[in-house]
Amino acid sequence: MNTALLCRKLIFTQVLLGIVASCMAERSPGLLLVAGAIGAMSWYVTEGPRGRTIPRWSVNLGALLAMAWLAGEMMGRRVSVVVAMGHFTIVLQLLMLYMRKTDREYTQLLVLSLLQMISASVLSVSMIYGIFLGIYCVVALVTVLLFHLTTAADRVHAANVKAAGVGPRPVRPETQGSLKARRHLIGSTVVFGFVCGTIAAAVFIVMPRTGKSGLDLTGPANGSPRQAGFSNTVQLGTGPIGTGSREPMLNLTLSSHGQPVGHPDEAWLVRGVALDHYNPQNHTWSRSNFAIAQDRVVAVDALDRAGAASVGRRTGLYEAEVALRDVRHRAIFSVVSVPFRRGSSGFVLAGFESDNLYDVSYSPLDQQLRATETVIGGSSYRLAWPITPPRHDPKTERKVSPLDELMRQTKVNPPRSEGTSFSFNNSSVVSPRGEETPEITIQTYSRGWNVETRRIRELAQSVIREAGLERDLQALHTPDDLAIASVLAEYLREHYEYDLVNPVPLRGQDPIVTFLFERRRGHCELFAAGLAAMCRSLGIPARLATGFRASEFNTIGGYYVVRQSNAHAWTEVDGGPGSGWVTFDSTPTASVQAEHRAPEGWLSTLRAAYEHIEFAWIRRVVAFDSRTQEQFLENAYQSIAAIGHRAEAWFGRVRDQVFKLGHRTHFGRLQIVALSIGLLGLGLAAVLLTRSYLNRRRRLARLQLTRLPGDRRRDLGKRLGFYLTMLDILDRHGHRRPDWQSPRDFADQLTREHPLRFDPVVALTELFYDVRFGQRETDAADHQLIQAHLKRLEYTAVNRHE
């Protein structure tokens, strides 16, 4: 075991592991490919046969360029400081891998690698990254141990060189460890790792959490995966859309009255954003400024209190726990039932609880929840909503959620300035700035349609007319509004085809018009927009809702797995007083189900198992919050108390048994204590004897005496101990005899290397053969000779260059 060489290899491995883990955390395969290849090549270039390094000035120049790149990324591309620092450290490490390295450079590499893992740990919640982190920690532990030993030897060598003055340079301290040293080092590493891991677990559990992060990772290039399905705006007519990856977005656990709710055949809609404004210029649905102005920032505690215990008492509550897998955005998803033919009731928030969020913005107008701060990956929150629709308020003739009273008492937020806006309209596609939107009031909210209005209205009227329905275009609400919406949704489901091709609209034509009258096929957003357009053309308030369709139920964990490919859009229609906003899904159900169907087979089962483990990792480790902490500590305290009680009871029983035994055997307490001590001593002696026996067996095995008769074996084992001592000395100094090599061959090999230095080995080997096979008895003179040879061997082994 050459610690210096091993240390260099381990540092190289650790740096590469850090780079790979960082690229994984950023989900950047391109960076992984480039940085990994450059880093891996560095070993061949610097440590290979030619061993070339780049000069220091070029490394310094590269570091300056990397700093410029860092500044450019942070200021130009507005990349988060964490991601930018990750890139910066990767570049620095790659540069340093190619330069000539002393202990100082190796120390810098280790610190840089550690910094990189810190930044990567902020970015990633993946269990694969967690596994990488674990491997990294193990490698880092061994590396630091060996690096410390190597640097200590180097420091000693440097001091000796300095002290030597003129003359030949002193011999470098020997970093070649023996087999025993390796064993002891491995044992120490295991013990240190176990202790460190245990203490780390304890610190992890008891460290207080505030739950409030100071980082904003919502930028466009901050390592979060691009989302093919869900977004805060919907832009139509942009050509084909992908199905999105099958990467899990979130896990949804549903329960009602404390019982789990969920089934592989039952789907739910995970509602993200309600979009009430359509811009015909860029064909984009977005949230109107009027809706944004209704947002109120509410403390999570207030929402929780207002969650409505009263509603729960009256109607019962659905509860959902949403565990986000990764940092995405500030949207908070709610849950609604999948609508059937007549639609399903819209979402009405009754309670909200989270350990990761202090406050959220909530709009009773569109039941829109949104985080006011970035939530670091792996956050979770819990929602509650009534099972049955809320009561009807006859005074206001509006459906009232339990939070509405709270909202009325809450100060309305002023319209947000552009710079600080965190509204959903802040995407680069649609900006509220400078956009001329019609003035919206509560009466005109989600009403009106100005794109091919007459044509769409005629289509809608013809459809409802066939169903025997009519609608007054001027009426705000009519009792048939929901029936009309239902007919129109049914019409789209039956006469239009679901397709992900998303054809580009005809030149100068609106995509919705192209969908309704020309192509008659499209994806879910076109279906939802078409239904909203037809409803609005008839005077019925309608809006788009985007989110996910949760249909993949993980039976192992009892929760729904929502993936990016499950992104979906649907329509919400206002049914008027007494009904409220009702959810309609005009997309052909069978097509959507086929599209979202989870693959079957053992691979999918395996994947489900992996995702369950990863979910547990996220919930127990990544999303470990103060609530979980309290629960864990409470459970731990109770467990310890229970163990204490059990131990007390057990000792009491043992004491009683001992006293009973004393009564039965007429022993006094003193005798019993003496007996116990005697038994303990016997046990200890047995352990020591066993250890001694095992040691003796090992020595006999090394001397290959195990097949001899017992007395001969013991006798030779004692007399040949000097040979094992000699082997130990040689082993300490890097000369280990392989098992296949005979003692004579070993001695010959050593003397060929250095005839004078290993003279004692030859003498001791000859004595070994004499004793082992020549029946030679050793006397006091032999013992003195053996001691002299061993001392000389130790001396020559230490002063190996003399």
Next chain:
Amino acid sequence: MAAARESHGKTFRSTPIRQIIIDMKPVRTRVRIGSGGVLYLIVSLMILASAFYTQANLLFWGFGLTVGGLVVSLGAAAVALRGLGVSRIVPRHGAAGEALALRYHVHNRGWLPVFGVVIREDQGRRRGQHKKAGSVGTWGGMLAGAPQAWLLHLGPGQTAQTAAPCRPQRRGKLRFEQIEVSTSFPFGVIHKTVMFVQENDVQVFPHLYRARRQLLGSLTAGGVDSAQTLDRGGGGGDFFGVRPYRPGDSPRNIDWKRTARTGELVARELTMPSPPLLNLVLDLRETPPMAVSGKSSGGLSGVQSAASGRQLEERAISLAASLICDAYLRGFKVGLKVLGLPDVSFRAQHSLSHRTQLLESLADLDLNQPRDESASPDLRQAADVVVWAGRGSSLPLRLDGTGRTASVVGAADFDRYVSMPTALDKLESSDAKWRHSTRRPPRSAFSGGVQQMMEATA
């Protein structure tokens, strides 16, 4: 090893080395933040700050690992070096500029292995003085730094030997007082040091150089082959005379013919061989001026112009020591007299112990002592070779009042007498260019022999 060792003023004779080590008790134990400790703490605090700022749970885990590392370091420091015994083994003599075999026997009687053990010589830190600033000794300028040895691993119950490279730079008495054993395993965070007291003195001879091959022959009147026979009986091979037999005479020496003729036992007496003689006088009565002027030869001109009087005197002592060693190897009986300094006068003899005595006396010369310039004439008249700090003479010096001549060897013409010219001021300078040079500096012909000699005379 049954050699006599001194420790705590106690002399161990015929004591096994392991017993000596076991008897060694550390006098002081010290625990402090190690060299990597500050960096470790900074990184730990950085992880903690990042964890609180980002609330990323993995960073809390990482901080826990660093806390674990700190606890492990404290625990390791608590148990490390317990039961460790160290014994220094040094020869009695060394030579300036030569490697000194400084070895340590280390025994671990604890039940845990120790790793990364640094053994360092420490001087000037006696008990209660370790807090004094700048108390690190410099061994009187004889060493450029503290010799250090290193052990990668020492298992429980194991004894190992390690060596510290040590190269004295000047002649004199080198005193080793304390052994500092330290480790900062596992992470370099905590540095634990234990101190052992073991005092050893090493007599460091002057620099020994290879004298030119013909030098000794040219300096002495008879040359190196000038072995003579004395006019008296001895153990030689030539016939000297006969005398009556004395009890104790070898029967082989009986002259049987003469015995038969005279009727009394008569023994033959053989001549006594006499080895060549070298009476060396080291004249240190006056110190030459700071710079030596005059002719210079070759590459030593720069050195000569820079050589101070003290350096020339040191050269003269080195020249004398080199001549003594050369003469001893060639079978000369060597006598030594030092003029200017008191009590240094040895009759000519030829033995290893005599040579060692001469070198010891040269090593002990204190040039700071007041000089006695009134040397008696007979001292000068008994000289075959006079070594002094000035210029040498190519012609023999005729001594006053007698017909004898003496050769004068001058330290200023150093390169005339040694086969490899050496810049002594560079040797004495702590900032020598040789240190990082790939050129090997000149070594004396006794480089190997000095080690053996030191072992033999220990």
